[in-house]
Amino acid sequence: MKIKDFKLERYFAKHEFTAKYLLSSSDCDGYDQSHILENASADERKMWNEIKLGYTESAGDPRLRESITQFYQTKNIEEVVVGSPGELNFIAMHVLLEKQDHVIAVAPAYQSLHEVVHSIGCEVSYWKPNKEWVFDVNQLEGLIKENTKLIIINFPHNPTGSYLSIEELKHLVALAEKNNCTIFSDEMYHKLISEPDNELPPISDLYAKGISLC
Numbered sequence: 688m689k690i691k692d693f694k695l696e697r698y699f700a701k702h703e704f705t706a707k708y709l710l711s712s713s714d715c716d717g718y719d720q721s722h723i724l725e726n727a728s729a730d731e732r733k734m735w736n737e738i739k740l741g742y743t744e745s746a747g748d749p750r751l752r753e754s755i756t757q758f759y760q761t762k763n764i765e766e767v768v769v770g771s772p773g774e775l776n777f778i779a780m781h782v783l784l785e786k787q788d789h790v791i792a793v794a795p796a797y798q799s800l801h802e803v804v805h806s807i808g809c810e811v812s813y814w815k816p817n818k819e820w821v822f823d824v825n826q827l828e829g830l831i832k833e834n835t836k837l838i839i840i841n842f843p844h845n846p847t848g849s850y851l852s853i854e855e856l857k858h859l860v861a862l863a864e865k866n867n868c869t870i871f872s873d874e875m876y877h878k879l880i881s882e883p884d885n886e887l888p889p890i891s892d893l894y895a896k897g898i899s900l901c
Contacts, residue, residue, distance in 0.1 A: 695798060734750075747770070748769070783836065784809055789810045793814050793839060804839075831862065837870075837871060839872075857893070860890075872889070
C-alpha cells in the first residue's frame with residue numbers, strides 16, 4: 688500500500704513553526720495548562736497531580752471516553768474511540784472498505800479523507816459545491832452507484848465554510864439509508880457556526896450507520 692504525500696502537512700512541516708507570521712491555521716490558539724487547571728474541579732486536579740506516563744486502554748481511557756459521551760446521545764463508551772484524526776480516519780476506512788467499493792467524498796477536502804480511500808483501491812466520486820459554494824444534496828444523489836459503500840462529508844466545510852440545513856442533512860441520511868451506505872462525517876469544526884440555532888446534530892446521533900469524527 689502506498690499513500691501519496693500529504694501536501695498540506697508537508698507544507699506545514701516546513702513552514703508552520705518557522706514563519707514569522709502564520710495566517711494558514713484553521714484553528715485558534717488553545718488554552719495554556721495553567722488556565723485549564725485553574726478551572727478544574729478538585730477531583731480533576733487530583734487526577735492531574737497523580738497522572739502517570741504509561742499505557743492506557745487502546746480505545747482510550749474509559750474516564751475520557753465517558754466524558755466524551757456528554758456531547759452525544761449514546762452513553763455507551765464502547766461506541767467511543769480516542770485517537771488522532773488521521774489515525775481514526777485510516778482505521779475507519781480500512782475497516783469499512785474493500786477494493787471493489789465505491790465512495791463519495793466532499794471536495795475540496797482535507798487530503799486524508801479521500802487519499803486513504805484511493806490507497807485501498809476504491810473508486811471515488813467527488814461531491815463538489817456550485818459557484819456559490821453550496822453543496823446540493825440532489826447532486827450527491829446522482830453520484831450514488833450500486834456498489835457505493837461510503838459517503839464522506841465535512842460540515843462546516845473546510846475550506847469553504849459551507850453548511851447544510853437540517854432538512855438537507857436528513858435528506859442525505861435518507862439517501863444513505865436507502866442505499867445501505869455508511870456516512871463518515873468529519874465534524875472537526877462542529878459548533879463553529881455564526882447562528883447557534885442552526886447547529887447540526889452529530890451524524891452519529893441521526894443515523895445508525897453514521898460515524899462522527901471530532
